[in-house]
Every structure is written in structure tokens, then in C-alpha cells.
Amino acid sequence: MPVFYGTEVASPLMLGTAQYPSPAVLAEAFRRSGAGVATVSVRREAGGERAGRDFWRLISGLGVRVLPNTAGCHSAREAVTTARMARELFETDWIKLEVIGNADTLQPDPFGLVEAARLLVTEGFKVFPYMTEDLVLADRLLQAGCEVLMPWGAPIGTGLGLLNPYGLRSLRAHFPDVPMVIDAGLGLPSQAAAAMEMGFDAVLLNTAVAKAGDPAAMAEGFAKALEAGRLAHGAGPMPPRDMAAPSTPVIGKAFL
Amino acid sequence: MKITVNGETRETASETLGALLLELGHGEARVATAVNEAFVPAAARDGLRLAAGDRVEIVTPRQGG
Numbered sequence: 001m002p003v004f005y006g007t008e009v010a011s012p013l014m015l016g017t018a019q020y021p022s023p024a025v026l027a028e029a030f031r032r033s034g035a036g037v038a039t040v041s042v043r044r045e046a047g048g049e050r051a052g053r054d055f056w057r058l059i060s061g062l063g064v065r066v067l068p069n070t071a072g073c074h075s076a077r078e079a080v081t082t083a084r085m086a087r088e089l090f091e092t093d094w095i096k097l098e099v100i101g102n103a104d105t106l107q108p109d110p111f112g113l114v115e116a117a118r119l120l121v122t123e124g125f126k127v128f129p130y131m132t133e134d135l136v137l138a139d140r141l142l143q144a145g146c147e148v149l150m151p152w153g154a155p156i157g158t159g160l161g162l163l164n165p166y167g168l169r170s171l172r173a174h175f176p177d178v179p180m181v182i183d184a185g186l187g188l189p190s191q192a193a194a195a196m197e198m199g200f201d202a203v204l205l206n207t208a209v210a211k212a213g214d215p216a217a218m219a220e221g222f223a224k225a226l227e228a229g230r231l232a233h234g235a236g237p238m239p240p241r242d243m244a245a246p247s248t249p250v251i252g253k254a255f256l
Numbered sequence: 257m258k259i260t261v262n263g264e265t266r267e268t269a270s271e272t273l274g275a276l277l278l279e280l281g282h283g284e285a286r287v288a289t290a291v292n293e294a295f296v297p298a299a300a301r302d303g304l305r306l307a308a309g310d311r312v313e314i315v316t317p318r319q320g321g
């Protein structure tokens with residue numbers, strides 16, 4: 001199973017906690033998926049509302065590791081302050097670092113990302129940067145002290161899958177020993193299987209499960225696809241070729 | 257004095273961030289705080305004196321992806 005910052009997690013599936021039709025459906029999706037990590041967030045709360053307390057109780061009952069995010073932050077400064085608040089709230093130094101550079105695509109701001117990562121690492125955070133599949137950005141984030149990378153498959157919430165397989169393969173090949181998670185854009189289990197077949201260590205998704213007609217069944221579908229992809233990668237896939245090659249031996253064929 | 261709490265202007269008699277949290281009913285709640293965009297750890301809330309015009313953020317655990 002994947003190891004992030006020296007901690008082994010129970011599954012290559014990291015699952016978000018937003019947009020489910022109900023807390024019961026969320027809990028069932030986590031149970032069926034076997035996910036080892038839940039992503040969570042921090043948000044304002046009015047006095048007396050207590051939604052935060054109820055959510056904390058729900059998450060605590062899942063028995064998974066929490067990965068707080070800095071979703072919605074558009075500057076390094078904002079992301080750093082959010083990360084500090086998240087560390088205190090969730091009692092973990094893990095942080096999914098999001099610094100958004102474009103509101104339409106929710107594309108990460110590479111410059112703000114590196115700036116925030118560098119600062120957070122010096123404060124002891126274990127940073128999981130949500131990034132594009134850019135090789136140079138990956139290098140800068142590793143130099144900043146990140147030990148995990150989280151390239152996107154496609155823009156958040158689109159379900160478009162792995163839009164740039166070439167870029168993702170290249171990233172995987174250049175940094176073979178860095179744990180990498182495909183974060184965002186997956187819509188179907190087959191896309192998650194493809195990510196694992198490429199050699200990625202895990203996937204992080206939310207909308208594909210939460211917005212499915214049957215979230216728990218979809219969560220289980222993703223879990224099975226991840227296992228299939230992981231086994232396939234480890235098994236050493238055959239190289240593709242252009243010409244056909246008979247799988248049945250030609251020698252011994254009846255001469256008819 | 258007038259301050260802003262989670263984006264809304266309000267009047268408060270609380271002199272410290274810790275007192276403000278009590279005033280707003282967050283005494284025992286699991287919350288994290290920032291004042292003027294700077295994180296304020298729980299241990300520092302009682303020592304942080306509020307000034308007119310301060311922008312206070314109070315956040316709690318929530319769903320996220």
C-alpha cells in the first residue's frame with residue numbers, strides 16, 4: 001500500500017467528503033470503498049450552528065486518516081493561513097495544498113504553490129501539493145521539500161479522466177521513487193485503473209463517487225479498479241506493437 | 257467597538273479573541289481562528305487584544321474534496 005511521509009495508508013483510494021446526499025451515504029461509501037484517507041476542509045461557522053461538530057463526529061467515526069485541504073485559496077498567503085488553521089482543527093500536519101490560479105479551470109497556480117509549499121515545509125507540514133502534470137513544477141516542489149506529488153488528471157469535478165497521458169507518464173518516469181497521487185478529474189473506475197497501470201501510487205477523488213446514482217457502489221467500483229490497475233502495473237504489462245502476432249502457435253497447425 | 261466576524265460587521269464588548277469566542281457561543285467548540293488574515297493558535301486567543309476594525313475568521317471542520 002502507498003507510503004506517504006513514512007506512513008502507510010490502508011488503500012490507494014483517497015476519498016473526498018463533499019457533496020454526498022447525506023452523512024449516511026458518505027459513511028457507506030467509505031465503508032464499501034475501504035478508503036484509507038478522507039479529504040476534509042475548513043469553513044466558516046455561525047455561532048450555534050454546530051455543523052462543524054457534527055461533521056467532526058462523522059469523520060472521527062470513519063476510522064480513516066484525514067487530509068485537510070486549502071480548497072478555494074487563490075494566494076500563497078491565504079493557503080498558508082488556512083493550512084495553519086487546518087492543522088490545529090484536525091490535529092494533523094498533513095495538508096493537501098491547493099493554490100488556485102484560474103477560477104474557470106481551477107488550475108493550480110504553480111508560483112503560489114511553490115511559495116506556499118516552501119513555507120509550510122519549514123513549519124513542519126507534510127505537504128501534498130495539488131499540481132498540474134508539469135515536470136519543472138514537480139522538480140521545484142520536490143526542491144521545496146514536498147515528498148509527495150499530486151498531479152491532476154483533469155480539472156476538478158469534470159470527470160474527464162487522464163487528459164494528458166503523455167505528461168503523466170513522463171512525470172512518473174522522471175521521479176520513479178516519489179509517491180504520486182492522481183488528484184482530480186476522474187469520473188470512472190476505468191480511468192483510475194489506467195492511472196494505477198501507469199504506476200501512480202494512489203488516486204484522490206470526490207465528485208465521481210458523491211454524485212453517482214449509487215455512491216457506495218461507485219466507491220466499491222473504484223476500489224476494485226484501483227486494485228486491478230495496481231496488480232497490472234506490478235505484473236509488467238506487455239509492450240504494445242503495431243503488427244499482429246499470433247498467440248496460438250503456428251507450428252503443428254493441421255494442413256487443410 | 258465594531259469588528260468583522262466571518263465577513264459580517266458586528267458590535268462587540270469583548271476585549272480579547274478568547275472573550276469574543278465565548279460571546280459568540282464557541283466556548284467549547286472545535287474552531288480555529290485568524291485575525292486580520294493571520295492565524296491565531298488556541299493558546300494565544302486570550303492574550304490577543306481586539307481593536308476596532310479587526311477582521312476575525314472563525315472556522316470549523318467541514319466537508320471537502
